[in-house]
Amino acid sequence: xxxxxxxAYADRVAxxxxxxxxxxxxxxxxxxxxxxxxxxxxxxxxxxxxxxxTFGVFMLIWYVFMDPRGILKWYTPMYGYMYIRWLLIVAIWxxxxxxxxxxxxxxxxxxxxxxxxxxxxxINWALTGLLIWGGFFYLVGKxxxxxxxxxxxxxxxxxxxxxxxYAGLAVLMAAAIASWLAPIWPMAFENYPWHKLTQPAKGxxxxxxxxxxxxxxxxxxxxxxxxxxxxxxxxxAAAFPWWYGYAKTLSGNFSxxxxxxxxxxxxxxxxxxxxxxxxxxxxxxxxxxxxxFWVLLVALTMFFSFNLLQxxxxxxxxxxxxxxxxxxxxxxxxxxxxxxxxxxxxxxYFYFDNWPRKFSPExxxxxxTTITVGGTFxxxxxxxxxxxxxxxxxxxxxxxxxxxxxPVILWIVIMMYHNWFMDGWPGKxxxxxxxx
Amino acid sequence: MSQDVSRRSFMRGASxxxxxxxxxxxxxxxxxxxxxxLPPEKLDxxxxxxxxxxxxxxxxxxxxxxxxxxLNDVKGAxxxxxNQYTIPWSVEGVKAGYKGSNLGGFxxxxxxxxxDGSIKRILLDTGWNPEWMEKRFIEEGVAxxxxxxQIDYWVMSHEHIDHFFGVEAVTKYxxxxxxxxxxxxxxxxxxxxxxxxxxxxxxxxxxxxTGKVTVLDxxxxxxxxxxxALLTFDVPIILRVFGEQAMVFNVKDKGLVLVTGCCxxxxxxxxxxxxxxxxxxxxxxxxxxxxxxSPFEDWDPQYDDLIxxxxxxxxxxxxxxxxxxxxxxxxMIAAKLPVVKGTARTMSKRDIYLGNGDELxxx
Numbered sequence: 001x002x003x004x005x006x007x008a009y010a011d012r013v014a015x016x017x018x019x020x021x022x023x024x025x026x027x028x029x030x031x032x033x034x035x036x037x038x039x040x041x042x043x044x045x046x047x048x049x050x051x052x053x054t055f056g057v058f059m060l061i062w063y064v065f066m067d068p069r070g071i072l073k074w075y076t077p078m079y080g081y082m083y084i085r086w087l088l089i090v091a092i093w094x095x096x097x098x099x100x101x102x103x104x105x106x107x108x109x110x111x112x113x114x115x116x117x118x119x120x121x122x123i124n125w126a127l128t129g130l131l132i133w134g135g136f137f138y139l140v141g142k143x144x145x146x147x148x149x150x151x152x153x154x155x156x157x158x159x160x161x162x163x164x165x166y167a168g169l170a171v172l173m174a175a176a177i178a179s180w181l182a183p184i185w186p187m188a189f190e191n192y193p194w195h196k197l198t199q200p201a202k203g204x205x206x207x208x209x210x211x212x213x214x215x216x217x218x219x220x221x222x223x224x225x226x227x228x229x230x231x232x233x234x235x236x237a238a239a240f241p242w243w244y245g246y247a248k249t250l251s252g253n254f255s256x257x258x259x260x261x262x263x264x265x266x267x268x269x270x271x272x273x274x275x276x277x278x279x280x281x282x283x284x285x286x287x288x289x290x291x292x293f294w295v296l297l298v299a300l301t302m303f304f305s306f307n308l309l310q311x312x313x314x315x316x317x318x319x320x321x322x323x324x325x326x327x328x329x330x331x332x333x334x335x336x337x338x339x340x341x342x343x344x345x346x347x348x349y350f351y352f353d354n355w356p357r358k359f360s361p362e363x364x365x366x367x368x369t370t371i372t373v374g375g376t377f378x379x380x381x382x383x384x385x386x387x388x389x390x391x392x393x394x395x396x397x398x399x400x401x402x403x404x405x406x407p408v409i410l411w412i413v414i415m416m417y418h419n420w421f422m423d424g425w426p427g428k429x430x431x432x433x434x435x436x
Numbered sequence: 437m438s439q440d441v442s443r444r445s446f447m448r449g450a451s452x453x454x455x456x457x458x459x460x461x462x463x464x465x466x467x468x469x470x471x472x473x474l475p476p477e478k479l480d481x482x483x484x485x486x487x488x489x490x491x492x493x494x495x496x497x498x499x500x501x502x503x504x505x506x507l508n509d510v511k512g513a514x515x516x517x518x519n520q521y522t523i524p525w526s527v528e529g530v531k532a533g534y535k536g537s538n539l540g541g542f543x544x545x546x547x548x549x550x551x552d553g554s555i556k557r558i559l560l561d562t563g564w565n566p567e568w569m570e571k572r573f574i575e576e577g578v579a580x581x582x583x584x585x586q587i588d589y590w591v592m593s594h595e596h597i598d599h600f601f602g603v604e605a606v607t608k609y610x611x612x613x614x615x616x617x618x619x620x621x622x623x624x625x626x627x628x629x630x631x632x633x634x635x636x637x638x639x640x641x642x643x644x645x646t647g648k649v650t651v652l653d654x655x656x657x658x659x660x661x662x663x664x665a666l667l668t669f670d671v672p673i674i675l676r677v678f679g680e681q682a683m684v685f686n687v688k689d690k691g692l693v694l695v696t697g698c699c700x701x702x703x704x705x706x707x708x709x710x711x712x713x714x715x716x717x718x719x720x721x722x723x724x725x726x727x728x729x730s731p732f733e734d735w736d737p738q739y740d741d742l743i744x745x746x747x748x749x750x751x752x753x754x755x756x757x758x759x760x761x762x763x764x765x766x767x768m769i770a771a772k773l774p775v776v777k778g779t780a781r782t783m784s785k786r787d788i789y790l791g792n793g794d795e796l797x798x799x
Contacts, residue, residue: 068676073514161507161515162734228737231763241737250737311474320745322702323671328738394517396672401516 038431046427047351058411067392078168081406085175086128087413095420096186098203113425120421136171147226173222177214180262187270188291192284225252248319251328260335262299264342271349272368306334323398336404344375350419483715485662486688489549489799492724496572497758498540499598501533520597520675521624521634539565541602545578558589563602570605582609590615593697594680595625607643618668619653620679669701687798691721698726698759722753730761755796757789765789
C-alpha cells in the first residue's frame, strides 16, 4: 500500500500548517520544489532502509576510489578529497542552479530512477573531471596560477606527490568557498534578479556571478596561504595573511573553518529550518540580503561555538602547536564538526520527512535543531570509534593526512544523488499525474 | 480558543527564545567570556633529578637518500596513510643511495654522566637499512658496546620504517637487550621484533629479539634514572603508525635537554608538555634530534607559526636534524634561532645542522 505525501518544501509553500496564508511565493520554480513523490514504504522502515542504502553505496565508492587499503587509493588525502568537494558543488549546480537543464520536466517525471540516477550521476562525474583537469589543471594552472595545477607544479620542480597534493589543496579550497556561495543565490535570492530568464541563460548567469564572488573571496581569504606555502615565501605575489594577528596562524585553515560553517549553515537553513525566518520577508532583494547575513551569522556562531568546545575539551591551542594544539587545525576542525552536523540534519530532512511537522514552525525548527545537535555528538562518537577499520584511516582526532570532511561529504553527496537524482527510490517515487 | 492562541504564542516565544539563547550564549561565551569559561591551567610537575653532563652522538640522521624516490614509493602505494609494512620501498638502483639502496635510517647514541660520575649509555632507535646501520654502529662503537652488554637503555621513539626497520642491526649484537617502546605499536611491529619478515616492504629481522619489551604510556612521566625521563605522546602518525616517546634530561646548571626521534607531536607541544609535567620545564636549554617539520622538503604555513613561536621559548641550542628538513633549518637560521652546525660527512648532505657522526655535548 502506498501513501501519498509531498515533499517538505512543496508542503510549506503550498499548504502551511494551521491554515495560515502561504508565507511567500517563490520567484523561481525549482524541479525539487515542484515534484510530488509518493511513499513506497512506511516509516521508520523507509528512513532506515534508505540510510542503510546510501551508506552501503558510500562504502563501496569509498573503497573503490579512496580507501588507502582499497583499489585506486585517491585519499592521499588531498587528491581524492578534491574530487569529493567538487562532486558536491557540481550536484548543487545541476539541481539548484541549472534546475536539471537540459533535461525536460517530462523526462524527470517519467524516467525510472535507475535510469535517471546513472545518467545524472554520470554527468556529475564527467563535469567534475572536466572542471578539475580541464579547468584547473590545464587552464587556470597552466596560464594563470601554477599552484592550481598538478602537472605545472611538477614541471616547476616539485615532487610529483606533493605537486598533486598542493594542487589538490588549492582546488579544494576554492571548492569550500563555492560550496558556500553556489547554493545561496537560488536559496536566499531565488535567483533574483535573473529569475525570469530561461535555462540555460539563468543557470549560466547565476553560475557566473557566484563564481565571480568565489574568485574574489578566494583571493582575500585563501591566496595568502599559498604565498606562505611555497619556499621561498612568495611575498611579492601574495599579501601577508592578514588574519594572523587574530587567528595566531598563517594558515588558510582559519578561513576554511568558518567558510565550511557557512556551507553547513546554508543547508541547515534550507532543510530543517525551511528558510526560516527570512522567508517571512516577501520582497526581493531584501529577502536575499537578509538571508545571506542570517546564514553568515549562524555560520560565525557555529564557528566560535565549536572553537570554544574544543578549547574546553583539550585546553587552549597555542601558537606553533601541532596536531590537537595547532590553532589552524582547531579552526579546520570546527568546520569538520559543522559538516558532521549536516549529516543528521540531512538524514532527518531526506529520510524522516523532516520530522516533526505538526507543530508551529518555530517549535518544529527547535525540535529538529535539538535532534540535529544531539545527532552530531552521536555521529562524532561513532565516526572516531569506527572509521579506522571501516575507512582505512588512523585512530585519533588530529592527523595531518586525514580529514573527516572527506568521507562525510562523500556520504552527503551520495544522499544528494539519491534524493535529487533518484527521487529517494526505492523508499519513494514520483507520483503519477492524475489522468496520466 | 484564547487558551490555544496563548499556548501557541507561548510555545513560539519559548522555542525562539531557546534557539536565540543557545546561539547567543554560545557566541558570547566563545568570545567575550572566553577567559571566564575556560578552567585555569594546572601544572603537575615531576622532579626527575639532575645529571652532570650529556653527550649526544648522531649515529645516523639520513633516513633516505633521494626524497623523490621515497615519495614516489609512497605515491605508488597510495599515499601517506598506507600501512608502512605493505609498501615496496626502493632498495636498488638509487644513484644517491647507499650501495644503490634508498634506505638509510635514524639512530642516536647518548652517554649521560650522573652526579656521582658514573655513565649511563642509551641507544635511541635502530635505523632502517640494516647494512648501513651496522656500518654506522661499528664506526661509532655502538656495536661493540651492544655486544659487551654495555648499553643500559634501548629506547624506541616510534615504529616508523626509518627508526625501526633496521632492528636486526641491533639484535645481531645483543638479541637480549631490553627495549622500551611507546604504547600504540601495531602487531606487525612486535612481529618484526620477534623475527618475522615482511618481504613486500623489504624488511626482515634475522636475529629475533629475546629481551624484555616494556610498553610505556602517556599517563605519567616515566623516570628512568636520576636526570632522565621518557614522555609518551598518543599521536597518530603518517604511514599508519601511532604513538611516540621522547627523552627529557636535566643537566645541572644548564637546564632541560630534550632529545627526540621524530617529534611528530610537534616541538612546541613537546616543550609545552614538559613545562606542565617536568620540574624546571620553563627552561629548556637545548633540543636535539628530528623535529618533523619539513621531512620531505614540503611546507605548510603552520610550520612558519612554529618558527615564529620557537623564539619565545628561549632555547639556547638547537641540534636539529633528520626530519626537521633543510627548508626549516634555513628558516630557523634566518629567524636567528641558535641552530648548531654540523660537518656534513658520512653521507649527511649539508652542514647547516648536526649530521652523521656529529656530537652535541652539554656539561
